[in-house]
Amino acid sequence: MASVIPASNSSMRSDRNTYVGKRFVHVKNPYLDSMDEDILYHLDLGTKTHNLPAMFGDVKFVCVGGSPNRMKAFALFMHKELGLEEAEEDIKDICAGTDRYCMYKTGPVLAISHGMGIPSISTMLHELIKLPRHARCCDVTIIRIGTSGGIGIAPGTVVITDIAVDSFFKPRFEQVILDNIVTRSTELDKELSEELFNCSKGIPNFPTLIGHTMCTYDFYEGQGRLDGALCSFSREKKLDYLKRAYKAGVRNIDMESTVFAAMCGLCGLKAKSTLIKPQTF
Amino acid sequence: MASVIPASNSSMRSDRNTYVGKRFVHVKNPYLDSMDEDILYHLDLGTKTHNLPAMFGDVKFVCVGGSPNRMKAFALFMHKELGLEEAEEDIKDICAGTDRYCMYKTGPVLAISHGMGIPSISTMLHELIKLPRHARCCDVTIIRIGTSGGIGIAPGTVVITDIAVDSFFKPRFEQVILDNIVTRSTELDKELSEELFNCSKGIPNFPTLIGHTMCTYDFYEGQGRLDGALCSFSREKKLDYLKRAYKAGVRNIDMESTVFAAMCGLCGLKAKSTLIKPQTF
Numbered sequence: 159m160a161s162v163i164p165a166s167n168s169s170m171r172s173d174r175n176t177y178v179g180k181r182f183v184h185v186k187n188p189y190l191d192s193m194d195e196d197i198l199y200h201l202d203l204g205t206k207t208h209n210l211p212a213m214f215g216d217v218k219f220v221c222v223g224g225s226p227n228r229m230k231a232f233a234l235f236m237h238k239e240l241g242l243e244e245a246e247e248d249i250k251d252i253c254a255g256t257d258r259y260c261m262y263k264t265g266p267v268l269a270i271s272h273g274m275g276i277p278s279i280s281t282m283l284h285e286l287i288k289l290p291r292h293a294r295c296c297d298v299t300i301i302r303i304g305t306s307g308g309i310g311i312a313p314g315t316v317v318i319t320d321i322a323v324d325s326f327f328k329p330r331f332e333q334v335i336l337d338n339i340v341t342r343s344t345e346l347d348k349e350l351s352e353e354l355f356n357c358s359k360g361i362p363n364f365p366t367l368i369g370h371t372m373c374t375y376d377f378y379e380g381q382g383r384l385d386g387a388l389c390s391f392s393r394e395k396k397l398d399y400l401k402r403a404y405k406a407g408v409r410n411i412d413m414e415s416t417v418f419a420a421m422c423g424l425c426g427l428k429a430k431s432t433l434i435k436p437q438t439f
Numbered sequence: 440m441a442s443v444i445p446a447s448n449s450s451m452r453s454d455r456n457t458y459v460g461k462r463f464v465h466v467k468n469p470y471l472d473s474m475d476e477d478i479l480y481h482l483d484l485g486t487k488t489h490n491l492p493a494m495f496g497d498v499k500f501v502c503v504g505g506s507p508n509r510m511k512a513f514a515l516f517m518h519k520e521l522g523l524e525e526a527e528e529d530i531k532d533i534c535a536g537t538d539r540y541c542m543y544k545t546g547p548v549l550a551i552s553h554g555m556g557i558p559s560i561s562t563m564l565h566e567l568i569k570l571p572r573h574a575r576c577c578d579v580t581i582i583r584i585g586t587s588g589g590i591g592i593a594p595g596t597v598v599i600t601d602i603a604v605d606s607f608f609k610p611r612f613e614q615v616i617l618d619n620i621v622t623r624s625t626e627l628d629k630e631l632s633e634e635l636f637n638c639s640k641g642i643p644n645f646p647t648l649i650g651h652t653m654c655t656y657d658f659y660e661g662q663g664r665l666d667g668a669l670c671s672f673s674r675e676k677k678l679d680y681l682k683r684a685y686k687a688g689v690r691n692i693d694m695e696s697t698v699f700a701a702m703c704g705l706c707g708l709k710a711k712s713t714l715i716k717p718q719t720f
Contacts, residue, residue: 185669187665189665189674225539226538257506257508258505273559274554275556275562276556277556277694278555281556284658284659284668288668326618333657334606334657335661336660337606337607337680340671375557375558375614375615376557376562376565377565386565387564388468389467389469389470390467390616424669
């Protein structure tokens, strides 16, 4: 993974929403400029209580995943891989004041947990996406790493998502804004997908492919599982659904990819992708 | 709260889905009976690895809430209130093998965290609702306790939900099953609402009301917040929306109540209600 880390970038911040660099962060909220203080409630951070540029100014890679323990393990892994001098014990949960999410930083890599499902990751992303703006960093790449259910592929295969699709195999995310439904695109950055795929080629026994990821609103009825408290479909209906998903290009199922793609895309976090290691099906 | 705890019930289990008692648990999944083992993945429990009747057979109240720390604090509070002999240190996280949810038990009270949002709580509920069946317990009451945003009411007011409504003020939950949308009812148990409301009358300075709770799919754009990474509506539109919500009977907003009401209702957990203490708006 080290090969996807670019050389240190000396781009200067030019205004509150635009940075001189290859990649821009566009926080699309006209109210933020007039706010005296911005409190990132669920991250236990704020513009008045924390020196965000000092804490996060050098961040280049943001990696998000569901489980807090796994994100800590990932941060420790990256720390070792990057050969950083800081003691491992100093990599502490930055969001320890809240138990909603956990955040660890090692060098230019920020690792954050997002819990399970679209509402949980979207709440975190609203606050996380404002961080590069407050911390004055640029050229940020965001990658979601998680487990998922694979469809028609060998267990252990890594799927790099090109497009996130909904339960109807459509590349869209329907966001309810007040009482309006707005449809957003869920396409992910092609260049980064290819770059990650090329990285995988250099690692022995690391089966990897690029495909669509289907994002559902629950783990049981939405993903065709037969062992939940409620199950109203037959085994045949389930298999028919999964076959149709495969035919539509779906290679795995998660519960966060559509909103992740939609929000990162809208905010100009161009270099992003979802990297998922299927476990079941 | 002690007054809502019924006397010990000696009802006998009669078959796998029906119990001789006032309240029944209906797990609506024809596949479960033929399963050799049921693994509750996200709770780190299973029918072969754990003696579920011994662990949970005496459970009468299940209390769920978003935050793991708060659910631990609630379990310790209940332990004290119930005057149980067991040492406080013995109240340990039953789901410690996973970091998805936390679970604590004290006497007949089980406290479980569910994270943020509909997909997170629904995944937990699918596994939790099977527990009374496996543990052979009956007359179980389930209550969701959480923070929320209040609408037109004083901060600190407790709202006991009578009906959970969606972003369009409709008493429904739209569940995607494979690629079909099924609409489910979100009415909560009236008797328990009244019982809880009566309990509140006995507590000084405990402003409480019964009202509708609106359940949204996110914390920012869905709830009219002006400080997310994305905001496309005006302050006026936000206020108009909240006023219309109030007019429709909504007194607070959360992110879990519709699926909680729908799933508990379908599974015959008749005595259930949502009890929420609004913080903001």
